[in-house]
Amino acid sequence: MKSKNVLAFSAKSYDQEFLSVAAENKFEFDCYGFTLEPGNAAIANGYEVVSAFVNDDLCRHTLELLSEGGTKLIALRCAGYNNVDLVAAECLGIKLVNVPAYSPYAVAEYTIALMLALSRRLPKACNRVKDGNFSLNGLLGFDFYQKTVGIIGGGKIGQLVGQRLKAFGCKVLVHEPYNIQQCEKLGLQVVDFNTLITESDIITLHCPLLENTRHIINADTISRMKQDVMLINTSRGALLDTKAVLKAIKSRKIAYLGIDVYEEEGTLFFDDHSSEIIQDDVLQRLITFPNVIVTGHQGYFTQEALRHICSTTVSNIMQFMRNEQLLNQVTS
Numbered sequence: 001m002k003s004k005n006v007l008a009f010s011a012k013s014y015d016q017e018f019l020s021v022a023a024e025n026k027f028e029f030d031c032y033g034f035t036l037e038p039g040n041a042a043i044a045n046g047y048e049v050v051s052a053f054v055n056d057d058l059c060r061h062t063l064e065l066l067s068e069g070g071t072k073l074i075a076l077r078c079a080g081y082n083n084v085d086l087v088a089a090e091c092l093g094i095k096l097v098n099v100p101a102y103s104p105y106a107v108a109e110y111t112i113a114l115m116l117a118l119s120r121r122l123p124k125a126c127n128r129v130k131d132g133n134f135s136l137n138g139l140l141g142f143d144f145y146q147k148t149v150g151i152i153g154g155g156k157i158g159q160l161v162g163q164r165l166k167a168f169g170c171k172v173l174v175h176e177p178y179n180i181q182q183c184e185k186l187g188l189q190v191v192d193f194n195t196l197i198t199e200s201d202i203i204t205l206h207c208p209l210l211e212n213t214r215h216i217i218n219a220d221t222i223s224r225m226k227q228d229v230m231l232i233n234t235s236r237g238a239l240l241d242t243k244a245v246l247k248a249i250k251s252r253k254i255a256y257l258g259i260d261v262y263e264e265e266g267t268l269f270f271d272d273h274s275s276e277i278i279q280d281d282v283l284q285r286l287i288t289f290p291n292v293i294v295t296g297h298q299g300y301f302t303q304e305a306l307r308h309i310c311s312t313t314v315s316n317i318m319q320f321m322r323n324e325q326l327l328n329q330v331t332s
Contacts, residue, residue, distance in 0.1 A: 002070060003046045005029065006317060008077075009036035010053035012270065014306065015077070019051075022310035026318060035266070038062045045069035049317055054078040054297070055266045060088035067092040073320045077313050080236060081330050082209040096330040097316040101156060103305035108160035110299040111204055111234045114258035117293060118230060119144065124290055145169040150200030151176075152216065153207030153235065154183040154190070161204060162188040173200060197221050202230040209236035219244040222253060230256035234299040237263040242282055249289055257292045260299045269296045 004027060008019060011031035019029045029051070034040070036056035042065060044050050050071050052058060058074065063085060066074070074089070076098040089096050117123060120141040128135070149165050151158045154176025162172045163186055174188045175196045183190050197203065203225070207213050217231065218241040231254050233240055242263050248254040262269070264280055278284055287294050300309075312328070319326050 002048055003030075005047070006049045006051055006075070007044050007047040008032070008051040009034065009056050010270065011051070015053075015310070018306045018310040019313070022307075022314040026314065027321070036062060038065060041065035042069065044071055047071060049073045049075060049320065051075040051077055051313060051317075054080060054083065055269065056083060057266070058084040058089075060085045063088045063092055063094060067094055073097065073317070075313050075316050075320075076330075077309050080208060082236065082238075084330075086330070090331070095320065095326060097320070097326050097328045098330050099309050099312045099316075100328055102300065102308045102312065103302060104156040104160055106302040106305040107157050107206075107234055107299045108164065110260065111157075111161050111206075111232055112164050114232055114234070114260070114293055114295075115144075115202060115204070115230065118256040118258050118291070121290075123293060146171070147201040148173060148199055149202040149204065150174075150196035151188070152193075152196065152203065152205045154179045154188065155206060158206035159183060159186055159188070161206060162186060170202075194224065198224050198226070200229065201226060202232070204232040205235045205239050207235060207239065209238050214238050215241040215244075217241060217245065219247070222248045225253065227253060228255035229253070230258075232258045234260045237261040237265050242286075246282055246285060249286075249292065255291060257286070257289075259286075259293075260295045261297055262294070265297060 006027060006029050008029045008031045011019065012033055016031045023029060036052050038061040041062045044066055046069060048070055050066060052074055071094060073095045076096065079098055079100055081096065081098055084096060121139045125139050146169060148171045150173045151162055152175050154174040158174060159182060162174060165172050166187055172188045173191045173196045174183045175193045176183055176190055180190050216239050222244055240263065245254060245257065249257060262283060286292050316326065316328050
């Protein structure tokens with residue numbers, strides 16, 4: 001029996017709240033907090049529309065099971081779709097829509113927050129004061145003024161980050177193949193990749209995860225970076241070869257690391273594992289360093305962003321239900 005409701009996976013309590021408000025009286029969401037994967041895809045039997053998030057496993061097997069159950073549309077509540085087998089979706093006749101842009105200001109501001117927190121050693125300072133220690137030893141920071149910042153990816157988020165860093169008095173380099181004119185109008189200098197990684201004091205990633213960007217930061221590219229570079233990633237975890245980054249931190253090549261995404265985050269992020277022994281040795285090692293900040297994919301997490309994500313998701317679904325053009329359809 002076909003359900004008129006929409007089944008949402010990876011929908012935490014805050015997602016459910018915003019989805020409910022966005023849907024109003026149009027339709028209802030049936031929500032599960034766990035991720036979608038082949039082992040539980042059969043739960044969606046009878047649902048024509050399924051909504052998924054960034055770490056749901058939409059591989060061919062999952063899509064085949066969804067198709068067998070009658071699913072015709074997958075409404076992603078995120079911009080990225082590297083977790084989806086696009087070829088399989090097309091072969092199975094499953095349409096895919098996403099939220100191509102949601103409060104890019106949230107991620108841009110969070111990126112700057114990570115940079116500032118690292119440069120002024122704020123986590124260490126806060127913990128020290130809680131212990132009644134007001135010494136400044138070990139808290140020496142640096143100015144952003146006249147530093148060179150390299151932005152890999154000059155889309156909307158990258159442009160916003162560049163604008164804000166210009167206000168600090170930074171020289172901003174961007175490696176961007178498409179939005180060249182927009183970046184140059186903002187006073188950002190578009191350069192080749194090698195120039196960016198060799199000349200930047202701070203490097204921040206704002207590009208999609210594609211085959212040619214996977215592990216774009218690796219042992220070779222790190223070796224060409226400046227000594228004591230700061231590296232920030234609020235985009236996709238697999239843009240970094242995390243083991244190579246870990247080695248560079250231990251050798252002090254990378255002096256500061258701020259990541260809100262992680263290559264193996266799928267089984268960890270968005271859930272509470274505080275009572276468990278986390279088996280990921282690389283992540284566990286990273287979070288022990290005083291010059292590293294790791295957060296759990298919260299860069300997007302503002303009221304404004306959630307509101308926009310959910311309203312766009314509902315709009316995408318309504319276009320499908322009304323047999324209208326899917327303005328945010330993703331194709332292979």
